[in-house]
Amino acid sequence: MPGPEQTVPEPAGEAGGQQTGAERPVAAVTERSADVIVVGAGPAGSTAAAHLARTGLDVLLLEKSVFPREKVCGDGLTPRVVKQLTDLGIDVSEEAGWLHSRGLRVIAGHRSVDFDWPELSAYPGHGLVRRRADFDELLARKAASAGARVVERANVTGPLVDERTGRITGVTADLGEERRPVAYRAPVVVAADGNSTRLSVAMRRHRRTDRAMGVAYRTYFTTPRHDDRYLEAWLDLRDPDDPARGPLPGYAWVFGMGDGTANVGLGVLDTAKPEVDWRELLRRWCEGLPPEYGYTPDAVTEPIRGAALPMGLNRRPQYADGLLMVGDAVGAVSPGTGEGIAYAMESGRYAAETIVQALARRTDSGRELALRAYPQALRSAYAGYFALGRLAAGMLDRPGLFGAAGATGLGRPALLNAVFRLMLNLTEPNSKDALDRLPHLIGRVAPGK
Template sequence: MPGPEQTAEESAAEDGAAEQGTAEQGAPEESADVIVVGAGPAGSTAAAHLARTGLDVLLLEKSAFPREKVCGDGLTPRAVKQLTDLGIDVSEEAGWLHNRGLRLVTGRRSFEFEWPELSAFPGYGLVRRRADFDELLARKAASYGARLVERANVAGPLVDERTGRITGVTAKLGEERRPAVYRAPIVVAADGNSTRLSVAMKRYRRTDRAMGVAYRTYFTTPRHQDRYLEAWLDLRDPDDPAGRLLPGYAWVFGMGDGTANVGLGVLDTAGTDVDWRELLRRWCEDLPPAYGYTPDGVTEPIRGAALPMGLNRQPHYADGLLLVGDAGGTVSPGTGEGIAYAMESGRYAAEAIVQALARRTDRSRELALRAYPQTLRSAYAGYFALGRLAADLLGRPRLLGAAGSAGLGSPALLKVAFRLMVNLTEPHAKDSLDRLLHLVGRVAPGR
């Protein structure tokens, strides 16, 4: 089985963290119980839950809010649950657009599936721009007592040469890049897909796990208040004479503000010869003119990002460092959904840290921290294994073409696809399909 390998990108990131293990002489120092590097959904969620318990938390963000992130801006009920657990007002009066479910479009047919009514999750989803969303989460963490430091570009870890444990980080502050030192016995890496901190601690990406790419833009449109998230499943390569079906989908999410987020997400198994920006432009050209997705309606340039999937960076805990969100590869391999799992991983990490810092001995604290990767595996290994299997199958053009022609128009198969995509099941649901998918997700062999 292929294991973690250092990629060229990670080697460059490690070289960029040359200050690892050293604190610049005369640099001001601060200490905390926990340092969280990155104030995205994972980091801010972790910081909020930690600060709520009374711990001293430093939340370091390299940018200044508001800041852009490539995302579809759509939130499933899994994410809604995390938001409400944090005490965030998700009402429409507070600026959120609610949606009823997911519309799957294939060919000339569309099928609408409503979010299931379950005891564990609310029966609605949300839409909100990431620039606004991320700042709201970071400010919520700060309201609970986390010390948010913006424009804090973490340069590298401080490491105890005797034990190999991380003991803090060095950073450059503001536009002047003033040196600073932050110390804590536990550090959370929430610094995204590139995760320079994890790489500097020799946590490399598993190359046997799929990666994805996502590209999106915004259009003005009369459909901006659509109450369904929309996924177009038959995404095809326009330059292929046979109309090769690509392993991914395009989306249209109304924002409720006169615009829609329009994008595509594709597995990297599709090959590197595809110009994703051009593919998105050409896909939009084929949509009905009444939708308004024309060059005249574009409000922002097309932006893209990598999607680290299937827990592809490990170990998720070692030597005082926990990996959450994109830094730990928590994006779903089956759908590309990342926000809900990022927030959940941040919460799981916080719970492990709270337990650890309440222990009296080093050994007991270490045992509590080691529970975090076990919690991740218990929560996601089975479901992500199913997603990886789907990713592997979708990466085979002939099989993908056969599956597409056989199943994309079948309502029964699309219903199963919807339930698998959204991962909203529980063992005691009324729906037998929900119960079956919950069981399969739990027993599927994860690794």
């Protein structure tokens, strides 16, 4: 028989690192059914589980690892993420352990321009910085405090499928260090298991080959600039061994963490020919930083790690046969910037809202009709913005065009500010301004692309 569920502790506060008081009681695994199963406790899965559990639904959130666990990320969070955290009731004050950012510093060659986050009706005028391991654990605890049953060391091995209808009815998992086989059942399942999303693949949800993929690599080093309130994006990313080649299709970043270190990394389209050793490129790029950053090989505090970036809703169908995909599993990463946390959390929320409405229906046909609204919610939210991102990604893949555009933009701050707002998807909802309406207009022209 399976052993106890491994649940994350109740939050003692939102600061994230310190726990006080008793942990949640460990419950025997006697009930292996739920209203909804969420596979993966990253930002998308935990957000979905928290919103679902708030409504009183019985939610199982299955996580294969144990918190805290490492994930490759830049750790810089835009105002879109701040909104999602605030909506969940999470304290995002600096007293709770967050570093607030003022905006983005764009650097190319010997020029740099600072852009403050805009103050909008829907989004605050500041961003955040938080280590990803801490961030993910905080969200999982928030889901647990909302009522979700969070099970760690639950390695999902495949779907349970009704052979007659083809619908998913639950999942199988190996539980705990002993890898005890367990079956969990629910009428609706959310795949939040990352880019590899074995659950989605098992349900024949395959990646679109016409969508760009990206890769990201990052490390940390100690720096006197650790409390810089601007996230830095360095556009002129080149291979030191082949400088004549021109800019590579991506950018590098330096995000001060406020704890004596900075997260430094690069995000690139995975189209480079010939192949580039991205880890070595990042090392070499760091060596070229100005002396005031304090970078030396001895200052590096963690090894370089990399991960794939699935972009532009690259896996379909986004809902079918009882399975909804969110976050990296559905490819909810901006093709233009590589930002994923905001869209992971938003897709998790859209999925939760869809499921809540579906499970309130009185008939199977009514529930299915409601669930089929999820892809339309994603298209309405992202079709135009992701189309713009694909155009930007196309520029990145044409170094000459990208280099000329970057040089022109840095010489015209007003133009670059407009591009900054568009690329970060920070426009005013329901505005009549042409800049704010552009993504929505593009979305109408190509809603299904």
